[in-house]
Structure formats: C-alpha cells, structure tokens
Amino acid sequence: MKADHLIEMANQIGSFFDSLPDREEALTGIAEHIRKFWEPRMRRTLLAALDGAGADAGAEQAGFTEIVAAALKRHRDSLTPAAAP
Template sequence: MKADNLIEMANQIGSFFDSLPDREEALTGIAEHIRKFWEPRMRRTLLAALDAPASNGDAQQAGFTEIVFAALTQHRDSLTPAAAA
C-alpha cells in the first residue's frame, strides 16, 4: 500500500479522535487503533513516511495532520512491529 494512502487513512482516524476533549486520550486512541487494526507492513510504511527526509519533522509537509503526527511520534515504540524472525 502506498504511503500517501496510509497517511490519508491515518488522518481520517485522527479526525475522529480529535473530537475528544482529552488530548492525551485522543493521541492514545489514534495509536491504539493503528496498532490493533493495521498489519505490520502498513505500520512500517506509515512510520517510514514519518521518517522520510521530505517530512523534515514537519507534519504538514509530510501530509500528516498535527494530531496524527503527534500520536505517531509519541507512541512510536508501541506502533513499531517486531522484527521478523
């Protein structure tokens, strides 16, 4: 799956959780949803897009909404799939 499609899907998830009044709950909700329902290959591609030189640490430049960028950055360890054996 292309990174652009995954970023768009992540941003849609972020739009839902952005309506929560508790920001930490929203960030955790985004990360948990992606961890539970996305296969490891999808998560690897999404995290690679986060690390792409074009993003340069800038959420908008990479195509991520601010809340999704924050959720991925804050919960990166739990989103990173285990290495294949």
C-alpha cells in the first residue's frame, strides 16, 4: 500500500478518537486500533513515512494530523512489528 493512503486512513482513525475529551485516551486509542487491525507491513510503511517527515512540522506537511503524529511517536514501540526471524 502507498504511504499516502495509509496516512489518510490513519487520519480518519485520528478524527474519530480526537473527539474524546481525554487526550491520553485518544492517543492510546489510535495506537491500539492501528496495532490490532493493521498488518505489520502497513505499520512499517506508516512509521517509515513518519520518519521521512522529520520534525513535527514535517509530519503535518507529509499529511499527518497532529494527533496521529503524536500517537505514532508516543506509542512507536508497541506499533513497531517484531523483526522477522
């Protein structure tokens, strides 16, 4: 899948969780949803796009909403797929 499409999908998930009054709960919800329902290849591509974006301003220029970029950065360890044996 193309990174642009994955970013768009992640932003849609972020839009849902952004309505929660508790920001920490929203960030965790975004990360948990992506971890549970996205295959490892999709998560690798999304994290690589975030890495390629650079700083926070770069993440937004790459198409990430602020809440999605924050969720990916905060929960990166749980989102990074285990290395293949």
